[in-house]
Amino acid sequence: MEYITNYPLGELKERFKDLGLEPYRAKQVFRWIYKKFITDFARMTDLSKEYRKLLSENFRFHPLKKLDRVEAPDAIKYLFKTVDSHIVETVLIKERNHYTLCVSSQIGCAVGCTFCATALDGLKRNLTTAEIIDQYIQVQQDLDEGKIRNVVFMGMGEPLANYENVKKVVKIMISSEGLDLSKRRITISTSGIISQLNRMAQDEVMREVNLAVSLNAVSQKAREELMPLTKTNTLKELMEVLKSFPLPKYRRITLEYVLIKGVNDSVKDAEKLAKLIGQHKRRFKVNLIPFNPDPNLPYERPSLTDIMNFQRVLWKHGISNFVRFSKGIEVFGACGQLRTKRLKLEIEGAVK
Ligand code: SAH
Numbered sequence: 050m051e052y053i054t055n056y057p058l059g060e061l062k063e064r065f066k067d068l069g070l071e072p073y074r075a076k077q078v079f080r081w082i083y084k085k086f087i088t089d090f091a092r093m094t095d096l097s098k099e100y101r102k103l104l105s106e107n108f109r110f111h112p113l114k115k116l117d118r119v120e121a122p123d124a125i126k127y128l129f130k131t132v133d134s135h136i137v138e139t140v141l142i143k144e145r146n147h148y149t150l151c152v153s154s155q156i157g158c159a160v161g162c163t164f165c166a167t168a169l170d171g172l173k174r175n176l177t178t179a180e181i182i183d184q185y186i187q188v189q190q191d192l193d194e195g196k197i198r199n200v201v202f203m204g205m206g207e208p209l210a211n212y213e214n215v216k217k218v219v220k221i222m223i224s225s226e227g228l229d230l231s232k233r234r235i236t237i238s239t240s241g242i243i244s245q246l247n248r249m250a251q252d253e254v255m256r257e258v259n260l261a262v263s264l265n266a267v268s269q270k271a272r273e274e275l276m277p278l279t280k281t282n283t284l285k286e287l288m289e290v291l292k293s294f295p296l297p298k299y300r301r302i303t304l305e306y307v308l309i310k311g312v313n314d315s316v317k318d319a320e321k322l323a324k325l326i327g328q329h330k331r332r333f334k335v336n337l338i339p340f341n342p343d344p345n346l347p348y349e350r351p352s353l354t355d356i357m358n359f360q361r362v363l364w365k366h367g368i369s370n371f372v373r374f375s376k377g378i379e380v381f382g383a384c385g386q387l388r389t390k391r392l393k394l395e396i397e398g399a400v401k
């Protein structure tokens with residue numbers, strides 16, 4: 050038995066063919082799932098009873114089990130469990146008039162950033178296409194009204210290290226028969242794996258979605274200290290790749306910068322950041338993310354004054370930038386944090 054949400058439409062047609070099912074029916078099933086969020090073959094009423102039975106003998110729906118749901122004023126955090134008992138987290142952010150979903154692409158992460166809770170227990174494994182898509186489906190099913198319009202790959206894991214599956218997810222998301230999301234409303238956030246960025250640049254599907262790159266430091270040395278994997282994916286190479294990345298018209302690359310007290314938050318750092326961007330002000334915008342403290346991480350958040358001083362330098366150089374304060378983030382902490390808490394509880398035997 051396999052998960053039907055593992056396949057973009059073209060592949061699902063092929064699977065149907067292999068199984069002796071009529072391939073054109075794939076489109077019908079696809080629409081039930083991604084337009085109506087019906088994940089029960091019995092309810093797909095325009096298919097014959099016999100056909101529904103055949104489908105249910107071959108496919109199933111949810112690879113994730115919903116464990117928990119924590120509400121904050123402007124966000125809901127969902128905890129899921131995989132079949133092999135890993136925890137996956139997903140955050141729904143309520144914007145003024147729409148929803149944004151922050152999805153996870155891996156269990157853990159191999160990049161090992163010293164400020165990130167996801168990194169604490171290394172990489173366990175990639176999530177499958179169905180496990181990533183199921184985060185969207187289950188959260189959408191949980192909502193009374195309104196469709197999730199924006200998706201950011203900013204949960205647990207490094208999406209470009211799980212390229213094939215992330216690409217399939219993107220295909221399902223942008224397909225007019227699928228979730229039909231705009232490419233501009235999907236953002237892939239990466240720590241900057243050069244080979245995968247080059248691959249993305251050549252890829253007609255992937256290069257059209259939004260690209261956010263976690264810079265986090267302005268010198269090779271400082272960056273290596275915060276993000277160990279950048280020893281081989283150097284700042285110099287990264288900036289070169291980004292400066293020539295084939296962007297759609299009017300599109301910018303977001304440079305994410307986690308501001309950590311006394312580590313990378315000085316006015317001098319801001320000046321260096323402006324210098325890195327140099328003449329390419331229209332290609333980049335900067336997203337400043339005040340560090341979210343965690344008892345397991347050895348850093349602190351800068352003061353509001355320091356954050357504003359950093360911003361002021363960027364403005365002075367004409368660099369677009371923004372700081373996002375979220376009540377939800379205040380409650381939950383950053384990506385991965387609730388998960389580590391729960392894992393601890395499990396170890397202590399407090400949660401079944
Ligand atoms: N692996 C990808 C996407 C997931 S992390 C990446 O690194 O881009 C998403 C964002 O959360 C990254 O920009 C990362 O720098 C940021 N982040 C991680 N831990 C954080 C923390 N404790 N406080 C604030 N931001 C954090």
Ligand code: SF4
Nearest residue numbers: 158160162165168240
């Ligand atoms: Fe991985 Fe991103 Fe966390 Fe770094 S910040 S460890 S790349 S999830």
